[in-house]
Amino acid sequence: MRNTRKSGKVTLADVARAVGVSAITVSRALREPDKVSATLRQRIDHTIRELGYVPDPVARALVTGRTNIIGVIIPSVTNNVFADVLRAVYDVIRMTDFGIQLGNSRYSLLEEEKLVRLFLSQKPAGLIVAGVDQSEATRSLLVEASCPVVQIMEVGDDPIDMMVGFSHYEAARAATRHLIDRGYRRPAFVAARMDPRSQRRLQGFREETEVQGLFDETRIITTQRPSSVAMGVELFGELMSVAPDADAVLCNNDDLALGVLFEAQRRRFRVPDQLGICGFNDLEFCAVAEPSMTSVRTFRHEMGERAIRMLVSAIEGKRPEEALVDLGYEVVHRRSTR
Amino acid sequence: MRNTRKSGKVTLADVARAVGVSAITVSRALREPDKVSATLRQRIDHTIRELGYVPDPVARALVTGRTNIIGVIIPSVTNNVFADVLRAVYDVIRMTDFGIQLGNSRYSLLEEEKLVRLFLSQKPAGLIVAGVDQSEATRSLLVEASCPVVQIMEVGDDPIDMMVGFSHYEAARAATRHLIDRGYRRPAFVAARMDPRSQRRLQGFREETEVQGLFDETRIITTQRPSSVAMGVELFGELMSVAPDADAVLCNNDDLALGVLFEAQRRRFRVPDQLGICGFNDLEFCAVAEPSMTSVRTFRHEMGERAIRMLVSAIEGKRPEEALVDLGYEVVHRRSTR
DNA sequence: CTGTTAGCGCTTTCAT
DNA sequence: ATGAAAGCGCTAACAG
Numbered sequence: 232m233r234n235t236r237k238s239g240k241v242t243l244a245d246v247a248r249a250v251g252v253s254a255i256t257v258s259r260a261l262r263e264p265d266k267v268s269a270t271l272r273q274r275i276d277h278t279i280r281e282l283g284y285v286p287d288p289v290a291r292a293l294v295t296g297r298t299n300i301i302g303v304i305i306p307s308v309t310n311n312v313f314a315d316v317l318r319a320v321y322d323v324i325r326m327t328d329f330g331i332q333l334g335n336s337r338y339s340l341l342e343e344e345k346l347v348r349l350f351l352s353q354k355p356a357g358l359i360v361a362g363v364d365q366s367e368a369t370r371s372l373l374v375e376a377s378c379p380v381v382q383i384m385e386v387g388d389d390p391i392d393m394m395v396g397f398s399h400y401e402a403a404r405a406a407t408r409h410l411i412d413r414g415y416r417r418p419a420f421v422a423a424r425m426d427p428r429s430q431r432r433l434q435g436f437r438e439e440t441e442v443q444g445l446f447d448e449t450r451i452i453t454t455q456r457p458s459s460v461a462m463g464v465e466l467f468g469e470l471m472s473v474a475p476d477a478d479a480v481l482c483n484n485d486d487l488a489l490g491v492l493f494e495a496q497r498r499r500f501r502v503p504d505q506l507g508i509c510g511f512n513d514l515e516f517c518a519v520a521e522p523s524m525t526s527v528r529t530f531r532h533e534m535g536e537r538a539i540r541m542l543v544s545a546i547e548g549k550r551p552e553e554a555l556v557d558l559g560y561e562v563v564h565r566r567s568t569r
Numbered sequence: 570m571r572n573t574r575k576s577g578k579v580t581l582a583d584v585a586r587a588v589g590v591s592a593i594t595v596s597r598a599l600r601e602p603d604k605v606s607a608t609l610r611q612r613i614d615h616t617i618r619e620l621g622y623v624p625d626p627v628a629r630a631l632v633t634g635r636t637n638i639i640g641v642i643i644p645s646v647t648n649n650v651f652a653d654v655l656r657a658v659y660d661v662i663r664m665t666d667f668g669i670q671l672g673n674s675r676y677s678l679l680e681e682e683k684l685v686r687l688f689l690s691q692k693p694a695g696l697i698v699a700g701v702d703q704s705e706a707t708r709s710l711l712v713e714a715s716c717p718v719v720q721i722m723e724v725g726d727d728p729i730d731m732m733v734g735f736s737h738y739e740a741a742r743a744a745t746r747h748l749i750d751r752g753y754r755r756p757a758f759v760a761a762r763m764d765p766r767s768q769r770r771l772q773g774f775r776e777e778t779e780v781q782g783l784f785d786e787t788r789i790i791t792t793q794r795p796s797s798v799a800m801g802v803e804l805f806g807e808l809m810s811v812a813p814d815a816d817a818v819l820c821n822n823d824d825l826a827l828g829v830l831f832e833a834q835r836r837r838f839r840v841p842d843q844l845g846i847c848g849f850n851d852l853e854f855c856a857v858a859e860p861s862m863t864s865v866r867t868f869r870h871e872m873g874e875r876a877i878r879m880l881v882s883a884i885e886g887k888r889p890e891e892a893l894v895d896l897g898y899e900v901v902h903r904r905s906t907r
Numbered sequence: 908c909t910g911t912t913a914g915c916g917c918t919t920t921c922a923t
Numbered sequence: 924a925t926g927a928a929a930g931c932g933c934t935a936a937c938a939g
Contacts, residue, residue, distance in 0.1 A: 242932055253910050258934060268908060285690045289630045290932035293915050298627065300670070308659060309652040317646045321673040325680070330687065332638070333671040335659040342663070349668065352623045460854035486854075493859040516798035516824075521831040580916055591926050596918065606924060628916035632931050911938075916931105923926075 241284045249278045261286065292354060297378070301542065302350035303359045304334040304343060306426065310458075312484075312512055312531055313361070316383060319535025320359070327543060329356060338426055340366045347372050354378075357542040363387040363394070364427040379545035381538045385428060386557045393545065395537045395556040397529060399428045402560040403435030406481055406509050406527045409562045411443050413569050415479035415507050419450035421466045421491065422483030423458035429483050432511065436481055450474045458483065463490020471498070479507035479568070485514040485526055492520065492567065507568040513561075522566035530558040579622045587616045599624065630692060635716070639880065640688035641697045642672040642681060644764065648796075650822070650850055650869055651699070654721060657873025658697070665881060667694060674699075676764055682707045689714055695880040701725040701732075702765040717883035719876045723766060724895045731883065733875045733894040735867060737766045740898040741773030744819050744847050744865045747900045749781050751907050753817035753845050757788035759804045759829065760821030761796035767821050770849065774819055788812045796821065801828020809836070817845035817906070823852040823864055830858065830905065845906040851899075860904035868896040 247254040252271065260267045260275040267275070278284075292298040303320060305313040317333070324331060334350060336343035343360070347369050350358060357379045363386075365373065373380050373391045380392040385399060410418045420436045422429050433453065440446040452470045456462065463486060470477055482488035488510030492502065500506045502522055510517055510526035517524040537558070541551045585592040590609065598605045598613040605613070616622075630636040641658060643651040655671070662669060672688060674681035681698070685707050688696060695717045701724075703711065711718050711729045723734040748756045758774040760767050771791065778784040790808045794800065801824060808815055820826035826848030830840065838844045840860055848855055848864035855862040875896070879889045 240932090243934095244932080254932090255911085255934070256909060259909085262934090266908070271908085285686075287631075287932055288691050289627060289636065290915090291934075292627045293625075293631050293917090293932080294934045296915080308655045309649070311647070311649075314647040314652060318673070321646060321675075325673075325675075328687075330670055330672075330691070332668055334668075335656070335663075337659075337663075348623075349666075353626050353668070461857045464857045489854065490857060493857055496859045516827065519799045519802045519828060519831055521834045578916090581918095582916080592916085593918075593927085594925060597925085600918090604924070609924085625916055628931095629918075630931095631916080631933090632918045634931080909939085911936100913934100913936090915933090915935100918929100918931090920929085921927090923924100 240287075241282045242287070243284070246275065246278050246282055246284050249282060250275055296354060297356055298354050299328055300330045300332050300353065300355050301357045301359065301539070302332045302334065302346075302353075302355040304336055304346050304350070305361045306336050306338040306343075308333070308335050311486075311514055312384075312529070315531035316535035316538075319532040320539045323536055323539045323543075329543070336361075338424065340364070340369070344369045344372075351376055356546050357381070359383055359538055359542060362427060363390075365391075379542055381542050383534055383538045385431075386555060390555055393538075393541050393551070393554040395534055395541065395558065397558045397560050399431040400435040402511070402527050402529070403432035403481070404439045405435075405560065405562050406511065407436045407439035409525070409564065410479045410481060410507055410509060410568065411439070411445060413479075413507060415568075416445060417447070417450065417474070417476055417478045418445060418507075419452065419470050419474060419477040419480045420483075421463070421470060421480050421487055422453045423456055423462045423466065423487060424483075425453055425455055429453075432483060447474070450477050453483075458486055460486050460490040460493070463487035463492075464494040465490075467491040467494045478505070479509070481509045481511075483511055485510035485512050485517055485524070488524055488526065488567075489516070489520065492522075492524065503567050503569040509562075509568060513563055517563070517565065520567070525565045525568040526563055528561040528563050530560075534558055578625075579620045580625070581622070584613065584616050584620055584622050587620060588613050634692060635694055636692050637666055638668045638670050638691065638693050639695045639697065639877070640670045640672060640684075640691075640693040642674055642684050642688070643699045644674050644676040644681075646671070646673050649824075649852055650722075650867070653869035654873035654876075657870040658877045660870075661874055661877045661881075667881070676762065678702070678704045678707070682710075685710050692716075694884050695719070697721055697876055697880060700765060701728075703729075717880055719880050721872055721876045723769075724893060728893055731876075731879050731889070731892040733872055733879065733896065735896045735898050737769040738773040740849070740865050740867070741770035741819070742777040743773075743898065743900050744849065745774045745777035747863070747902065748817045748819060748845055748847060748906065749777070749783065751817075751845060753906075754783060755785070755788065755812070755814055755816045756783060756845075757790065757808050757812060757815040757818040758821075759801070759808060759818050759825055760791045761794055761800045761804065761825060762821075763791050763793055767791075770821060785812070788815050791821075796824055798824050798828040798831070801825035801830075802832040803828070805829040805832045816843070817847070819847045819849075821849055823848035823850050823855055823862070826862060826864065826905075827854070827858070830860075830862065841905050841907040847900075847906060851901050855901070855903065858905070863903045863906040864901055866899040866901050868898075872896055
């Protein structure tokens with residue numbers, strides 16, 4: 232017999248009654264143990280276990296005006312990049328008593344806005360949102376929000392609150408430079424799901440090739456459709472039909488790059504001599520592909536970790552000194568480029 | 570000037586006062602519009618917009634004893650399989666006003682139990698958990714839970730409540746049969762992260778090869794370490810060192826299979842003649858790999874969709890007639906097997 | 908160190 | 924069709 236109330240619910244008052252103290256004392260024993268005498272604390276702890284009391288976070292949230300839920304809004308749950316960030320988030324909050332409410336904006340500013348509104352109405356402890364391209368409405372909601380906010384994936388000027396990411400523009404420029412340095416003279420850019428980050432990568436590719444006098448619009452193949460390995464196959468086919476002389480391809484991500492690699496093999500291209508391939512993100516498989524794949528390494532786990540740590544610090548009132556963290560990137564050369 | 574209270578919060582009472590009715594009437598206008606006269610309803614709606622009133626789900630949850638949050642507990646957020654399920658979940662709940670609290674049990678029964686306890690204490694509207702191998706404690710928590718529960722990924726006897734998945738044992742048996750039917754006589758099994766579902770796949774492989782008189786323990790290579798493409802490379806290397814005569818390999822999942830494919834290419838194996846490769850799940854890339862990859866298709870999106878639909882129906886009091894759905898599987902033959 | 912008093916914002920009776 | 928009263932379980936604020 233663990234409890235008696237008809238609802239099967241043991242409340243703070245029940246514990247208090249059993250111990251013979253007031254409810255607030257039990258509450259204190261739970262949240263600020265130092266403020267309760269040691270013996271009493273023990274008696275309370277004992278009774279709590281005996282009765283099987285479990286605090287009701289909802290009641291607490293009503294009075295404090297805050298839940299212990301951290302909202303995370305990302306544009307895709309199937310994209311490995313976000314999955315890696317999310318894993319890091321879980322690795323950290325596992326130690327805390329925060330929960331994660333995950334929202335999927337499906338790359339839509341409107342859905343993002345709805346989610347922000349929804350999440351905010353639930354009084355989250357903090358919010359993590361992807362990217363820096365929120366709608367005006369979303370942005371002001373977030374600015375006005377009474378909880379800390381971290382933007383991830385990218386860095387930019389004027390963060391809403393805190394920010395951790397890297398420059399997609401710079402990363403793509405560096406990758407383009409890598410290809411050119413390796414001697415490729417007709418580099419192509421292949422991308423799907425042209426979200427703002429992809430746009431900035433394209434911009435990096437464009438400006439670097441222009442600077443080097445190697446820009447050619449026909450070697451830019453993009454689509455709004457979702458990214459996938461199959462899409463890499465398709466886009467490479469397209470590239471070959473409009474610019475068969477392309478000698479290298481910078482892909483917007485590693486899935487596309489894998490598709491390009493498969494299709495290149497199917498067409499008996501010699502990689503990397505006849506065709507150089509560079510991915511983006513350096514997913515785990517890049518290192519072991521055959522041939523192994525050049526890619527731009529991004530620090531996704533660290534990004535999630537830093538983001539959640541900054542957020543938790545801010546929630547606890549200790550604002551981290553650096554509210555804008557640029558994690559950088561690293562072009563990792565492997566056998567798919569010469 | 571949208572609101573006046575110092576907290577910046579507009580409450581039901583504010584709206585009621587502005588309209589000149591009681592709070593409960595506003596509450597009704599929101600949740601049971603039919604019970605309020607049309608004209609009044611309009612005035613209320615108007616005032617709500619004017620004041621920018623947003624209902625407080627926390628206060629509602631305190632009195633109703635239920636939030637509108639659906640808890641989802643999966644063992645991994647980076648595994649594509651769960652990501653696909655999750656995407657489906659979002660595709661459906663997007664239309665509703667439910668939110669998703671996502672928990673990551675990291676393949677640990679203990680962490681799963683903690684998450685269930687945590688989630689349950691927050692009064693979820695419903696719960697989705699992966700697999701059928703909960704700890705005894707978790708199971709009884711779930712059985713006693715006052716919200717509907719759906720187990721996904723697998724089917725088994727005695728569901729906690731509802732269930733949608735497929736038989737991993739049968740699926741692996743069918744894949745093994747496929748290899749044998751194709752003429753392979755020394756099939757191997759390669760697996761990482763030996764969770765219960767992997768164990769049952771192994772069991773399926775084992776029993777089918779035994780029945781056909783082709784079982785050989787040395788051709789079973791498994792590890793508890795996490796699965797990855799790189800791990801596929803490693804395990805295939807191990808297989809080749811202990812059983813170099815293996816002529817086919819059934820992989821526990823597609824990532825491993827991709828690793829095996831890469832390593833086989835590196836070693837200049839002729840796939841599929843010299844070596845047949847079969848993956849599991851039929852991720853998107855299987856169809857476009859070079860050579861394209863045989864795999865066991867699983868219906869992950871449908872699984873997530875069915876699960877969340879069943880759950881929502883149950884939450885709304887309309888229990889679906891079929892509380893146990895077996896989605897089956899399909900061996901998809903492609904060029905990586907002859 | 909411990910208690911009293913008020914409510915948080917909403918919905919459930921039970922009336923009218 | 925509308926309302927009054929009561930309270931969900933907890934904690935802030937102020938005593939003592």
